[in-house]
Amino acid sequence: MIEAVGLTKRYGPKTAVHNLSFQVRPGTVTGFLGPNGSGKSTTMRMILGLDAPTSGHATIGGRPFRQTPNAARQVGALLDAKAVHGGRSARAHLLSLAQLSGIPARRVDEVLGVVGLQDVAQRRSGGFSLGMGQRLGIAAALLGDPQVLLFDEPVNGLDPEGILWVRNLMKQLAAEGRTVFVSSHLMSEMALTAEHLIVIGRGQLLADMPVKDFISANSADFARVRTPDGAPEQREKLTAAVAEAGGQAVPEEDGALRVTGLPLPRISDLAHAADIRLWELSPHQASLEEAYMRMTQGVVDYRSTADQRSGLQAAPAGYPPQGAAPQGYAPGQQGAPPLPGQVPPGVAAPPPNPYAQQAPYAQQAPYAPAAPVPGGPVPPQQGHPYGGPAPYGAPHPYGQQPPMPPAAPELSTPFEQGGPRSADQPTPHTQDVR
Numbered sequence: 001m002i003e004a005v006g007l008t009k010r011y012g013p014k015t016a017v018h019n020l021s022f023q024v025r026p027g028t029v030t031g032f033l034g035p036n037g038s039g040k041s042t043t044m045r046m047i048l049g050l051d052a053p054t055s056g057h058a059t060i061g062g063r064p065f066r067q068t069p070n071a072a073r074q075v076g077a078l079l080d081a082k083a084v085h086g087g088r089s090a091r092a093h094l095l096s097l098a099q100l101s102g103i104p105a106r107r108v109d110e111v112l113g114v115v116g117l118q119d120v121a122q123r124r125s126g127g128f129s130l131g132m133g134q135r136l137g138i139a140a141a142l143l144g145d146p147q148v149l150l151f152d153e154p155v156n157g158l159d160p161e162g163i164l165w166v167r168n169l170m171k172q173l174a175a176e177g178r179t180v181f182v183s184s185h186l187m188s189e190m191a192l193t194a195e196h197l198i199v200i201g202r203g204q205l206l207a208d209m210p211v212k213d214f215i216s217a218n219s220a221d222f223a224r225v226r227t228p229d230g231a232p233e234q235r236e237k238l239t240a241a242v243a244e245a246g247g248q249a250v251p252e253e254d255g256a257l258r259v260t261g262l263p264l265p266r267i268s269d270l271a272h273a274a275d276i277r278l279w280e281l282s283p284h285q286a287s288l289e290e291a292y293m294r295m296t297q298g299v300v301d302y303r304s305t306a307d308q309r310s311g312l313q314a315a316p317a318g319y320p321p322q323g324a325a326p327q328g329y330a331p332g333q334q335g336a337p338p339l340p341g342q343v344p345p346g347v348a349a350p351p352p353n354p355y356a357q358q359a360p361y362a363q364q365a366p367y368a369p370a371a372p373v374p375g376g377p378v379p380p381q382q383g384h385p386y387g388g389p390a391p392y393g394a395p396h397p398y399g400q401q402p403p404m405p406p407a408a409p410e411l412s413t414p415f416e417q418g419g420p421r422s423a424d425q426p427t428p429h430t431q432d433v434r
């Protein structure tokens with residue numbers, strides 16, 4: 001188990017981590033989320049004894065990392081895949097790590113196979129692509145067959161096959177009873193990989209809870225209801241009936257209604273009583289991404305602004321002018337994809353974030369009032385009125401990508417099928433025989 005108790009780290013005037021306490025338990029994948037600069041890497045470095053906390057402490061298996069006997073056999077970590085001597089081959093790099101920790105050389109070849117790098121094992125790691133370097137970092141983390149693993153952005157730069165592999169690897173390691181702590185900005189991936197989440201913002205704990213609780217505590221569920229096309233009076237009738245029953249119906253872009261405040265059976269009864277035919281009545285549960293965006297919207301430090309492209313409008317011959325809408329869309333045209341964070345026209349804005357009001361960060365200096373405590377500020381539990389995941393393809397309330405479909409079964413990759421593979425590409429993963 002990993003435990004942080006009152007962890008605080010200041011760099012001069014900058015407080016990177018403030019009074020952070022949590023536990024990461026064995027047997028599940030625990031996701032570590034937070035906006036850029038929120039202190040995730042700093043926290044991981046303190047857990048691994050690479051940075052000294054200003055106050056508080058972190059332990060792994062009850063001891064500070066530096067006091068863990070033969071730590072490389074107990075704890076594996078991927079923090080920065082680029083922190084490798086680029087002049088060494090992948091194999092030489094791993095061999096040097098193995099020798100330092102009394103790990104036999106045959107284990108090096110095992111992990112090279114596990115991460116799919118056996119065919120490039122003799123190549124200088126300095127020439128590796130981002131994804132290959134990431135695989136090498138994962139191999140180093142697995143080298144000592146440790147019980148506790150920390151991964152900082154492990155899927156960074158990996159191809160889809162690699163992402164699926166990492167997802168399954170994390171789950172497998174956790175299923176073997178290991179402690180797996182993994183940071184990522186890929187919400188769709190985290191939703192498929194992690195069971196538990198620790199979320200921080202500006203160095204402070206925002207939530208420490210199971211993924212499913214996090215989603216239901218930070219999102220608004222709704223029902224999508226569709227009356228027959230070409231019968232707007234039916235839609236208006238239903239809108240009125242919903243309002244009368246205490247719910248709210250807002251039209252969506254495609255003509256359906258987004259209904260909040262009423263459970264599905266009640267909507268069905270209302271439609272039946274008003275003699276309204278329904279073409280669709282389906283539940284929508286928010287994605288982890290939506291829930292995360294709602295929780296962290298008040299603690300994001302780095303926000304993009306619109307690109308004004310001052311004086312650079314003249315496009316080179318053969319290129320469309322900069323700032324032009326993608327082909328097929330005119331600016332503001334119905335159907336043009338919304339900008340990030342923009343609510344598409346006709347789509348109901350999400351209900352206000354219950355945390356936005358409580359967030360101590362929006363108007364005050366960081367770290368002023370007490371941060372939310374472990375378990376997070378859970379609003380009154382309403383339970384999911386509908387149950388069931390969102391149907392894929394349902395419009396996302398923020399205009400963002402819908403969640404990825406559930407974890408695909410073990411697909412055989414083109415590599416496994418004997419498809420073409422360049423010498424640069426990682427080879428198929430092999431079973432970790434340890």
Ligand SMILES: Nc1ncnc2c1ncn2[C@@H]1O[C@H](COP(=O)(O)OP(=O)(O)OP(=O)(O)O)[C@@H](O)[C@H]1O
Nearest residue numbers: 011014015016034035036037038039040041042043
């Ligand atoms: N060595 C350092 N010296 C000064 N400031 C630092 C140092 N390391 C981190 N910081 C600052 O601490 C804050 C937290 O950084 P950290 O890298 O831990 O965030 P993060 O959550 O991992 O970010 P990202 O998601 O972008 O990787 C940032 O403001 C960063 O600039």
